[in-house]
Amino acid sequence: MNAETLEALRNAVRGPVIGPEDSGYDDARKVYNGMLDKRPGAVVRCSDAADVMSAVRAVREKGLELAVRGGGHSGPGLGIVDGGVTLDLAPMRWVRVDPRARTAQVGGGGLQADLDHATHAFGLAVPSGTVSSTGLGGLTLGGGHGYLTRKYGLTVDNLLAADVVLAxxxxxxxxxxxxxxxxxxxxxxxxxxxxxxxxxxxxHPVSTVGVGITVWPVERTREVLAWYREFLPRQAEDLYGFFAVLNVPPGPPFPEEIHGRKMCGVVWCWTGEMERLGDALAAVQEPGKPAFHFAAPMPYPELQSMFDPLLPPGLQWYWRGNFFDRISDAALDAHVTHAERLPDGLSTMHLYPVDGAAHRVGKDETAWNYRDAVWSGVFAGIDPDPAKAQTIKEWSVGYWEALQPHSMGGGYVNFLGEGEGEDRVRATYGDHYDRLARIKREYDPDNLFHVNQNVKPEDVRPAPQQ
Structure with a gap:
């Protein structure tokens, strides 16, 4: 990235172009994962679609590497690239709600918090993730699952249209x-x-939801997870709950006597009638008395942002994921072993339900390949201390490796970790991969957009003559 190229980029767009010598460069290149330290040649802050169009043309003409950043939450840091250009969509954080049509249009840099705030005013919501600072772009393009998935499907099941700048x-x-x-x-x-x-x-009509948090000592992981695997899939789609292993954070709503203790538990969301919340969660006593149980009505955006204070930008992150259609007894053994080895701090394992309404969409209707998955699992090493980066990575990889034989073979594309390679991308897309490669050939034959979990354009060169 020489001075001439940098100047050409600045002349191409209206938004600021920040290079390594500019003030604010270090802030501009930061992403959510503090484990990553990449140095792009330029960060182009796109003010609108016209800026994106101009920047893409300039990057292509100059033969530069290109990354696209929405919220910057990508675990392996796919929104930024060493030496190349990061298109930063953060200035494009607008939302327009049409309450009569029950639709919302969101700019490419919009965050989950932006959408939740705008739609909640009308008593409406979109199925999305579980941390409000997540960028909607990456979340949606990967599929998108969260608290409303059992009731209303994946984020992509609710995507009606998109404006796209091509290669x-x-x-x-x-x-x-x-x-x-x-x-x-x-x-x-x-x-x-x-x-x-x-x-x-x-x-969809969502305003106040019932929120529950139930935790048991980590020594109860086998009994609780064995109960959960049978209980949740049989419940009405109004009840959602993701299973977790965690260190109890030091703050409300948890009582002081369990702060810092290793626990397993479930975070619940109930979209039915609020007076039935207690009945919906009455069964939490079945696997044994919880160490703590909390349930109360809550505005939906408050649930969506509940974990934000625990997970600020800049923490060390390493994660991997897999889909599961069942939790076998052998899988229980692996969960017990690795739950007990949970590092201190914020590291965690979540099993997110992806059944219910998500199962009523045909396998071939979208690129999401695992329509028969019941859970999307993530094994996330998280800690503020860079000295613990290797420890949390080893725990995440070890947990994932132990569960891999009990999985469906592929994982949620947004939970693929750094360096997992092409085989894992192919396993994630399964028999949809070839169709994606054909579409890639049509719209991006030179693979300009390759700083991602990459699908390579289909190769149509004739086979060599024998």
Whole structure:
């Protein structure tokens, strides 16, 4: 990235272009994961779709590496690239709600918190993730699951349209009728196909939800998880609960006597009638008396942001993930072993339900390949101390390796860790991979958008003559 190229980028866009010699460069290159320290040649803060179009053309003409950053939450840091250009969509954090049509259009840099705030005013919501600072772009393009998934499906099941800047710098709007193959690929195919400058979502009536947190001593992991695996899939889709192993954080709502203790537990969300919340969670006594149980009505955005204070930007992160259609007795053994080895601090394992409404969408309707998965698991090493980076990584990888034989073979694309390689990407997309590669060839034949969990363009060169 020489001075001439940097100046060409500045002339191409309206938003600021920040280079290594500029003040603010270190802040501009920061991402959510403090384990990553990448130094792009330039960070281009795009003010609108026109900036994205111009920047993509300039990057292509100069033959530069390109990364696209929305919220910056990518675990392996796929929103930033050493020496190349990061297109930062953070200035594009606008939301427009149409309460009559029950739709919301969101700028490409929008965060989950932006969407929750805007839609909650109308008593509406979109299924999304569980941390409000998550970027909607990466979340959506990977599929998107969270508290409303059993009731209303994945985020991509509620995506109605998208505005996209393609690899040649052109602009298209895609939906079920316009560029349907590209629209199919965007719904779970990651950032392989273009820069999405806006998303249009279907909204659902969600305002106040019932929130519950139940924890048991980690020594009860086997009994609690054995109960949970049978209990939750049989419940009405109004009840969602993700299973976790954790160190109890030092603060409310947890009582002081369990602060810092290793626990297993479930975080619940109830979208039914609030007077039935107690009945919906009455069964938490079945696997044994909890060490702590809390349940109360709560505005949906408050639930969505509940864990934000525990997970500020800059922590050390390493994660891996897998899909599961069952939790076998042998898997229980592995969970028990690694739960008891949980490092101190913020490291955790979550099993997120992806059944219910998500199962009523056909396997081939979107690029999300595992429609028969019941849980999406993530094994996340998290700690503020860089000296513990290797420890948390080893725990995450060890937990993942122990569960891999009991998994469905692939994982949620947003939970693939750094350096897992092409085989894991192929396993994640399964028999959808070849279709994605054909669509990639059509819309990005030179693989400009490759700083991601990459699907390579289909190779159509003739076989060599024998």
């Amino acid at each position: 040649d710098g052109s602009f298209v709007t895609v939906d079920g009728e316009n560029h349907p193959d590209l629209f199919w690929a965007l719904r779970g195919g990651g950032g392989n196909f273009g820069v999405v400058t806006s998303f249009t979502y279907r909204l």
